[in-house]
Amino acid sequence: MSYDDLLTFVRETEALAQVSGRLGWDQETMMPRGAADQRAEEVAALSRVLHKRRTDPRLGDWLADIDDAALDATGQAILRHLRRDYARAQRRPEDLATALARLTSRAQGIWAEARAADDFAAFAPTLAEVVRLKREEGAALAGGGDPYDALLEDYEPGATGAELDAMFGALRPRLVALRAAILEKPQPAGVSGTFDETTQLTMARKIAEVFGYDFTRGRIDKAVHPFSSGSGADVRITTRTDPNDPFNCLYSTIHEVGHAAYEQGINPGYALTPLGQGVSMGVHESQSRIYENQIGRSRAFTGWLFEELKSAHGDIGVADPDAFYAAVNRVQNGHIRTEADELQYNLHVLLRFDLERALISGDLDVADLEAAWNDRFETDFGFAVTTASQGVLQDVHWSLGLFGYFPTYTLGNVYAGCLHTALRNAIPTLDSALAKGDASPATTWLRENLQQHGGLRPPSETITEACGTAPSEEPLLSYLEGKFKALYDL
């Protein structure tokens, strides 16, 4: 089989994967509730088609036949992905994958019930079984290497637990110290008022356009949990509104626009190939986070946003752009990761990373997980976890078997820090554009230097190429310390 024939096969697989993604979108936005059981059968049927194509034994022969040297850089990058994915699929035992799919589908329901009942013990035996199977899967994928690293590879190809541990180890003490210092200071006021849903959604659309979201290749709908879905010419996002908190809708939207703009920004020539989508979870999160935080929560941009909010909603309870900037960036105690501010968010992630690594290595038993969580939380945050639903049961990830997923959140923030430094160096006048509600210098720079390349290079190399230096946690730390010390007069 020639490279072109192989590519035709691959493009069909990727086209079917897009269909599968769109079913997921439909389920969260449009599907009538009575259709859930039938939908499960539809999703399962399509998943089996995809699995069969991705593990087709003929792929191995085809891949062996092709002479990489005869291909251009794009072709070689595509083959690199295909070989990697095929090798991983070969190493993943089919029985184990089936058992995990069955278990995690059940585990998610048990987790939800345990969380509602605030009872970790009700979930622990199931979680222990998930951990057991994931350890087995990690060992099979690792082929003698580190099982956690092998699991991480599903979300962040090339990353290792040891590297992340070093990076996160450097972050943790400085973040803990910073949050402790801040929380001794007086808190700025938040915004207040009631915020009409239609007005919020109209502004969400406007802000999406400000951040370069292309509505001719996407759409915004409401969903319980905001997400971005799809690649290439059909990248849809969702948002939600809270009548008392306009930031929920605004910053969810900007975050998802970051993800979507990455997908929309990829070289169209890569569409329906392994290069035609964001290269890793971490790099993806770097885009959502730099849009949301470094740009969206900057003093310059919030100055413009303040006026927009006032003209849309009337009085919002804060007097001027500086007070608004302080309100947007307020640091407050809280147990819940998804509600955390820019600064504390990473501490929530670091806790999960250390615990899940210990679970997979066998250093931590599921029976001891709740105590370990609560101890660590109190150490880093300075106050106690009082209920399991506010602690170890708050996230769905582990019930789904997603071990190795959490660290990509903070890795994304680290990458965003690196990109932000490079962006500011490249465009010293960025703030004057942001102050006028013009984010295009930033989004254009990101598209040209990072987004367009999709999966062309490995994740870490993607960041290095964009920034001109290798990734490091230092830019994120400097940025956070600079921003929050100034905000809190430290």
Add this chain to the structure above:
Amino acid sequence: MSYDDLLTFVRETEALAQVSGRLGWDQETMMPRGAADQRAEEVAALSRVLHKRRTDPRLGDWLADIDDAALDATGQAILRHLRRDYARAQRRPEDLATALARLTSRAQGIWAEARAADDFAAFAPTLAEVVRLKREEGAALAGGGDPYDALLEDYEPGATGAELDAMFGALRPRLVALRAAILEKPQPAGVSGTFDETTQLTMARKIAEVFGYDFTRGRIDKAVHPFSSGSGADVRITTRTDPNDPFNCLYSTIHEVGHAAYEQGINPGYALTPLGQGVSMGVHESQSRIYENQIGRSRAFTGWLFEELKSAHGDIGVADPDAFYAAVNRVQNGHIRTEADELQYNLHVLLRFDLERALISGDLDVADLEAAWNDRFETDFGFAVTTASQGVLQDVHWSLGLFGYFPTYTLGNVYAGCLHTALRNAIPTLDSALAKGDASPATTWLRENLQQHGGLRPPSETITEACGTAPSEEPLLSYLEGKFKALYDL
């Protein structure tokens, strides 16, 4: 392979077919316009998966292995469908199917341009090629039988051109005479006013519920052309609004609810099998038409609807329920099938049936089609076709290769006529319910006597079982003559 294994394979195929249908829905309602090219690749990839499963050579062996006698009636009916579909797939030459798919995809664009330019000659050579390939396909499928009948089988299994010709031959003179007599009488006034879109859509939802549409297993959205899509637990409909004509939205909605209620009414045990969807286009159309016309345009129901419209929109320009009933059922001259009233609609269909049958038999050349159309139109309607876009170019069907589709519209009306007689006999008090806006006696009767059976029996037998007598055009004719003679004082 056991019957159960075969059924698992078939259920997966049907689940994928549902996904394919939902992609079609998405394309008409939700898809961003820039996604069209990518969507074409997605649809093509899924179509290839479906085609491969439906023509899988192993199916022939599996079907040969199974002992029908060991199965219950449901299993035997499923096998009847599978054997029929497989045999047809075997007879349909793959090269020809590919050529037709390619040609009709192109032909649709050429037709649209020719229609916009009012120039049949620009479309004729392409249509001639479509006809040539469809004749070839019909001959291959017929295996010595009649090619048109073989094409008809795609839409109305078991029907023959000769039978339809006899039925339609009995309809035509009486319909032509009736319309001629009516159009010499004074016309009743239509409704007038402007009709707010939101109010129209709210009423559409209410009317859908009146006709038993189950929103927990469906939804209504706007689309350029109203349609119903999906089977089983996820059956969605679309509608449209016209600010000057509330009947457009209302009766489109009732029509599509008829289609959707059929799908929703099928025995859930048949879901994702060949029995789990409407058995033919004709039987499907019988449901949409009896909902729309015999029930929706009845004096009793329009009496209730009149009050509803007035309370939603204020003055609608007609004085009382009788005047409203006359306005709903106004018969007016017009060239366009899709805009035709209940009475004249069938004459548009009969014209197309005779012409397409002659094209496939070879009795009519595409070069002579426009003249033949115009002659026939003037004979039946009493006035001339002035432009091709109002005549031979008005419908997309032939450009898509849909020969054998048109007659199912009138067959559906004939079936609706039969069902209506049986329904009225079974429920003599129906009008008193309809006059209160309660269509449930009718929809329940239809669900129990027809809809629930899905594909259990062949189409004509489905109607016979529901009505207690074999289908005939006589009930439709009596109904139309009775209704319109009374309305127009003939």
